[in-house]
Amino acid sequence: MKNKKKYQDILKFVGIIALLIIVNFVASKKYVRLDLTADKRFTLTDATFNLVTKLDDVVEFKVYLTGDNLPAKFVEFKEQVRSRLEEFRNLNPDNIEYEFIDPYAVENHEDFIRELTQKGLQYTNVSEKTENGTNQVYIVPGVMVYYKGRNYPVNFLNTEITANHIEVLNKSIQSLEHNLTTAIRILKKSKKDYKVVGFLQGHGELDGRYINDLANSLSDYYMAGPVMLTDTNGKVQLNALDGVDALVIAKPRNQEDLDAINNIKRQYFSAAENIDDKMLSEEEKFVIDQFIMRGGVTVWMIDQVKAEMDSLRVTNIFPAMINKLNTEEMLYNYGVRINNNLVEDAICAPITMQVGKYGNKPDYKQVQWVYFPMITTNNEHITTTNLDPIKLNFANTIDTIPTLGTNKTILLTTSENSKIVKAPVRVGFDVAINGVDKSFNQGKKPVAVLLEGTFNSYYKNRIPPFANVVGKNESKTTKMLVISDGDIAKNEFVKGQPLPLGADMENRLYFDNKKFLLNAFNYLLGDEDIIQARSKKIQMRLLNRAVVHEKGNQIKAINIAVPLAFIVIFGLLYNAFRTRKYARK
Numbered sequence: 001m002k003n004k005k006k007y008q009d010i011l012k013f014v015g016i017i018a019l020l021i022i023v024n025f026v027a028s029k030k031y032v033r034l035d036l037t038a039d040k041r042f043t044l045t046d047a048t049f050n051l052v053t054k055l056d057d058v059v060e061f062k063v064y065l066t067g068d069n070l071p072a073k074f075v076e077f078k079e080q081v082r083s084r085l086e087e088f089r090n091l092n093p094d095n096i097e098y099e100f101i102d103p104y105a106v107e108n109h110e111d112f113i114r115e116l117t118q119k120g121l122q123y124t125n126v127s128e129k130t131e132n133g134t135n136q137v138y139i140v141p142g143v144m145v146y147y148k149g150r151n152y153p154v155n156f157l158n159t160e161i162t163a164n165h166i167e168v169l170n171k172s173i174q175s176l177e178h179n180l181t182t183a184i185r186i187l188k189k190s191k192k193d194y195k196v197v198g199f200l201q202g203h204g205e206l207d208g209r210y211i212n213d214l215a216n217s218l219s220d221y222y223m224a225g226p227v228m229l230t231d232t233n234g235k236v237q238l239n240a241l242d243g244v245d246a247l248v249i250a251k252p253r254n255q256e257d258l259d260a261i262n263n264i265k266r267q268y269f270s271a272a273e274n275i276d277d278k279m280l281s282e283e284e285k286f287v288i289d290q291f292i293m294r295g296g297v298t299v300w301m302i303d304q305v306k307a308e309m310d311s312l313r314v315t316n317i318f319p320a321m322i323n324k325l326n327t328e329e330m331l332y333n334y335g336v337r338i339n340n341n342l343v344e345d346a347i348c349a350p351i352t353m354q355v356g357k358y359g360n361k362p363d364y365k366q367v368q369w370v371y372f373p374m375i376t377t378n379n380e381h382i383t384t385t386n387l388d389p390i391k392l393n394f395a396n397t398i399d400t401i402p403t404l405g406t407n408k409t410i411l412l413t414t415s416e417n418s419k420i421v422k423a424p425v426r427v428g429f430d431v432a433i434n435g436v437d438k439s440f441n442q443g444k445k446p447v448a449v450l451l452e453g454t455f456n457s458y459y460k461n462r463i464p465p466f467a468n469v470v471g472k473n474e475s476k477t478t479k480m481l482v483i484s485d486g487d488i489a490k491n492e493f494v495k496g497q498p499l500p501l502g503a504d505m506e507n508r509l510y511f512d513n514k515k516f517l518l519n520a521f522n523y524l525l526g527d528e529d530i531i532q533a534r535s536k537k538i539q540m541r542l543l544n545r546a547v548v549h550e551k552g553n554q555i556k557a558i559n560i561a562v563p564l565a566f567i568v569i570f571g572l573l574y575n576a577f578r579t580r581k582y583a584r585k
Contacts, residue, residue: 044087044091044177045177045529045532045533046529046532047181047529047530047532047533048177048181048532048533049091050529051181051184051185051529052088052091052092052096052181052184053091053092055092055095055096055184056095057095057147057148058094058095058096058097058147059095059096059097059145059146059147059184059187060097060098060145060146060147061085061096061097061098061099061143061144061145061146061180062098062099062101062143062144062146063078063081063082063085063098063099063100063101063142063143064100064101064102064103064116064121064140064141064142064143064144065077065078065081065100065139065140065141065142065143065156066078066100066101066102067102067103067104067105067139068102068104069104069137069139070137070139071126071137071139073126073169074126074139074141074169076169077141077156077169077172077173078100080173080176081143081156081176082100084176084177084180085098085180088180103116103140113138113140116140116142116144119144119151119153120152120153120155121140121142121144121153121155122140122141122142122155122157123138123139123140124138124139124141124157125137125138125139126138126139141155141156141157141172142154142155142156143156143180143183145180145183145184145187146187147184147187147188148187150187151187152183152186152187154179154180154182154183156172156175156176156179157172175534177533178530178533178534181530181533182220182221182530182533185221185530186220191223194221194222194223195221195222195223195245195246195525196222196223196224196225196243196244196245196246197218197222197223197224197225197244197245197246197248197521197525198224198225198226198227198241198244198246198247198248199211199215199224199225199226199227199248199250200226200227200228200229200247200248200249200250200252201226201227201228202228202229202230202277202278203252203253203258203277203278203279203280204251204252204253204257204258204261204277205249205250205251205252205253206250206251206301206486206489206490207226208226209493209498210489210490210491210498211250211489211490211491212491212498213491213498213499213500213501213514214489214491214501214514214517217501217514217518218518218521221521221522221527221530222245222246222521222525227240227241227244227247228240229241229283229284229287229288230284234276236281236283236284236287237287238287238290238466238469240287241287241288241291241296244291244296245296245297245525246296246297246298246299246521246524246525247288247291247296247297247298247299248298248299248301248489249288249298249299249300249301249302249327250299250301250486250489250490251301251302251303251486251487251490252279252280252302252325252327252486253277253279253323253325254279254306254323254324254325255278255279257306258276258277258278258279261277262276262277279325279326280325280326280327281326281465282465283465283466285326285327285330285458285465286459286464286465286466286469286471288330289330289457289458289459289471290457290471290472292334292455292475292478292480293455293457293471293472293473293474293475293476294472294475294476295475295476295477295478296478297478297479297480297524297525298480298481299480299481299483299520299521299524300327300331300480300481300482300483301483301485301486301487301488301489302325302327302331302338302482302483302484302486303323303394303396303484303485303486303487304322304323304325304328304338304339304340304396304423304484305320305321305322305323305340305341305342305394305396305423306320306321306322306323307320307342307371307394307427308394309351309393311427312427312428312429316428316429316430317426317427317428317429317430318426318427318428319424319425319426319427320342320394320423320424320425320426320427321423321424322340322423322424329458330458331482332401333455333456333458334403334406334451334455334458334480335400335401335402335403335406335408335451335455336398336399336400336401336408336449336451336482337398337399337401338396338397338398338482338484339396339397339398339399339420340396340422340423341396341397341420341421341422341423341425342371342394342395342396342420342421342423342425342427343371343373343392343395343396343397343414343418343419343420343445343447344370344371344418344419344420344421344431344440345370345373345374345414345415345417345418345440346368346370346415346417346418346436346440347373347374347376347414347415347417347418348368348369348370348371348372348373348374349368349369349372349373349374349391349504349507349509349511350366350367350368350369350507351366351367351369351372351432351506352364352365352366352367352506352507353365353367353429353432366507367432368432368435368436369431369432370431370432370436370440371393371394371427371431372391372392372393372394373391373392373395373414373415373418373447374389374390374391374511375389375390375391375392375412375413375414375447376389376415377390377411377412377516378413381409381411381450382519382523382528382531382535383411383450383516383519383520383523383531384411384412384516384519385519385531385535386535387512387515387516387519387535388510388511388512388515389511389512390412390488390502390511390512390513390516391502391504391511391513392412392447392484392485392487392488393485393487393488394485394487395414395447395484395485396447396484396485397420397445397446397447397484398446398447398448398449398482398484399446400446400449403455403456404456405453405454405455405456406451406452406453406454406455407451407452407453408449408450408451408452409449409450409452410446410448410449410450411448411449411450411481411520412446412447412448412483412516413444413445413446413447414444414445414447415444416441416443416444417436417440417441418440418442418443418444418445419439419440419441419442420442420445447483447484447485448481448482448483448484449481449482450479450480450481450520451479451480451481451482452477452478452479452480453477453478454474454475454476454477454478455474455475455478455480456473456474456475457471457472457473457474457475459471460473460474479523479524481520481524488513488517489501489513489517491503492504492505500514501513501514501517502514502515515534518534519531519534519535522534
C-alpha cells in the first residue's frame, strides 16, 4: 500500500514538473497578458499590434521624462510611458529599444535641453507645492523616436489652453499610444506615400491663418495645402485637382461679401484683377464634379445662412440672411440639402456679454448662447467614438435626399432640446438674456452627414460649361462629408498667434473639433487604423485630496492593519484546523 502511494506521489511530482516545463516553453514563445481594467488601458489596439509586429528595422525611443527632480504627479505618467514601450517591446523584442534619459544628468544640461528644443521637443516648468512653499521644476515631457537614420519628436503633454493639470495629464495619457504610433508611421513613410489634402481657395474660403492648426495636424499624415482652380490669369484649369486626394471647401462666400473683401484687398495690393475672389463658377463646379467622378474625396463646410459674431460688436441685433453660394443644387444632386435656417440649442457654449451696468462700469456676465450648439456624439460611428463635445457656430440643419448607390450616415446632431428658426431672421442678445423656453423641444437635428458610394454627375444630362469636353456621368466608389458650419475648422487668435482648433480662450474650454475632423479625414482617406488609438479613452483613478488631507493617517493605518489582521486570523484558523485534524489520529 505504501509503495503504491509512493509511486503515485512520484508520478504526481513528475507530472507537475512536466506541466511547468510545458507552460514555461509556451510562455517563452507566445506573450500573453490579461488586462482586467475597465477601460482596457493596457490593451493595445489591433492597428498598433499590426504596426509594431511588422517593423522591419529597429525603432529606438529616447524618453526624457525622468529624473530625481520629476514632480510626483508626473511619476505615474512616466510609468504609463514605460508600460506602453514595454508592450511594444514584448510584441517585437528585436526591433523595439527604449531608454530613459535624465536631461539634468547630462553634462552641460542647459545646452543639451536647448539642443532638444531645436529638434522639436518642448520643455515646461511645473509648479509643485512643498512643505517649504512652491517649487518650480523644469521637465522635458517628450521622446525622440529614431528609425533608419531619421528622427521625430513626440511631445507628450496636450496642454491646449486649460490650466487644470489633471485634465492635461488625463488627455496626454489617452493620446500616448496614438502619439507614439504616429511617430512610427511618419518615420516609415516616404513622400511618395503621402496622400494630398487640398484646401480650396479663391472664393473667400478660410485661408491659411484660420486653418493653421488643422492643416498642421493633418501634415502628420498627409500633404496639406491650398489649391486654386484657376491660373494667374483667372482661367479655370480642368486639371487643377490632378494629384489631389481630398478636397476641402471650407466656408465659401457669396458675391456680396466677396466684393467687400476684394475692395479691402485693393487697398493693400496692386493688380487687383489677379487677386479678386469670386463665387464658384459653372466651370469650377464642373472641375469639382469631375474630381468626385474620378473617386476624389470631398469635405464641404458650408454656411447656408450668413451670421457672424462680429456683427454683434456693432449692434445688439443683426439680420441673418440666406447665403446664396451657387452650391445648393450641386449638393442636392449628391444627396443632401443644407436648409436656410439656424439651429438654436439649449445645450450650448457660453459667451460673455454686457447685461447692464454696475454703477458707472459695464456689468459683464456669462450667458448661454443658443447659436453655439455643443454637439455630443453617440459613438455609433468610428469617427465619433469617445469624443468630447464639438462646438458649432450658427449651424443649419441638413436633410438627406434619396439617391441610388449612396449610403448616408448622420454623424453629428443637435440635442433633443433644440429648435430651428427660418432665415432671414433677426439674431440678438435678447435670446441669451431671456434664456430657453418650452419651444426648445423639436428633437435632434442633423448637422453633419457622411455620404458613401457612387454619385451621379451634376452635369449628367446637362451641357458641360467647357466646349468639346465630355465628363463622366457616374463616379467611382468614394466618400463625401457635408457639415453645415463653415467655422468648425476655424482656429481663433490671441495676440496674433493661432490657438489650437477647438480652443475657447474666453471660457477656458476646449472642444473636440480637431479630433473629429482628423478622425473624419483618416476615415475618408482609408486610414481607419489611425483612429483606433486616437479614440482610446483612459479614466484616471485619482485620490480625493480633501479626504486624503482629512483622513490620510486613518486610511494608511487601515491599509496596514487590515492585511496584517487577515494574515493573523488565517494563521490561527489554519493552526486550529491542523491541531484538530491530527489530534483525532
